Amino acid sequence: xxxxxxxxxxxxxxxxxxxxxxxxxxxxxxxxxxxxxxxxxxxxxxxxxxxxxxxxxxxxxxxxxxxxxxxxxxxxxxxxxxxxxxxxxxxxxxxxxxxxxxxxxxxxxxxxxxxxxxxxxxxxxxxxxxxxxxxxxxxxxxxxxxxxxxxxxxxxxxxxxxxxxxxxxxxxxxxxxxxxxxxx
Numbered sequence: 001x002x003x004x005x006x007x008x009x010x011x012x013x014x015x016x017x018x019x020x021x022x023x024x025x026x027x028x029x030x031x032x033x034x035x036x037x038x039x040x041x042x043x044x045x046x047x048x049x050x051x052x053x054x055x056x057x058x059x060x061x062x063x064x065x066x067x068x069x070x071x072x073x074x075x076x077x078x079x080x081x082x083x084x085x086x087x088x089x090x091x092x093x094x095x096x097x098x099x100x101x102x103x104x105x106x107x108x109x110x111x112x113x114x115x116x117x118x119x120x121x122x123x124x125x126x127x128x129x130x131x132x133x134x135x136x137x138x139x140x141x142x143x144x145x146x147x148x149x150x151x152x153x154x155x156x157x158x159x160x161x162x163x164x165x166x167x168x169x170x171x172x173x174x175x176x177x178x179x180x181x182x183x184x
Contacts, residue, residue, distance in 0.1 A: 006183075007133070012052070023183075026126070031065065033114045034100075037104070038065050042093055050088070057084070061077075061081050070097060081094050095157075096156075118147070126173065129175070129176055131176055137176050144164040148164040
């Protein structure tokens with residue numbers, strides 16, 4: 001195992017790539033904003049490395065995690081997903097992918113894009129905690145509480161404050177790379 005400037009212990013090349021290329025980087029693509037929400041949902045109660053190792057199969061099973069394509073999946077494919085050993089087979093999490101796709105599209109229609117919606121919470125500004133050590137990184141904060149509450153009100157599932165904090169990091173709303181990290 002190796003460590004990075006943020007102190008993460010990398011168990012795989014997939015984790016290194018995620019840290020270096022995606023984590024805390026601003027994401028604008030609507031389908032990828034949904035995909036990252038699905039992956040964070042899948043993480044509930046699991047390690048991120050477990051999700052990363054199953055990401056390719058999750059994306060393949062659920063039509064690239066594009067919300068409109070997810071909603072077009074026939075019932076047989078959904079039922080097959082419940083038994084797919086290559087993905088996280090939690091029925092409630094799988095069902096949440098579909099209810100969240102519907103809610104995601106509703107937000108796109110209301111705000112013009114999910115990107116517009118999520119960034120309204122910070123008035124378009126990145127929250128940079130300029131952390132010096134991992135032990136200073138919160139699991140949630142007032143922002144994730146507020147976003148979580150609003151998403152739940154709009155019908156989203158598996159969007160507790162801790163999941164949403166991780167999601168906000170994943171899509172670049174929050175930058176929690178340590179100040180010593182070269183991937184800030």
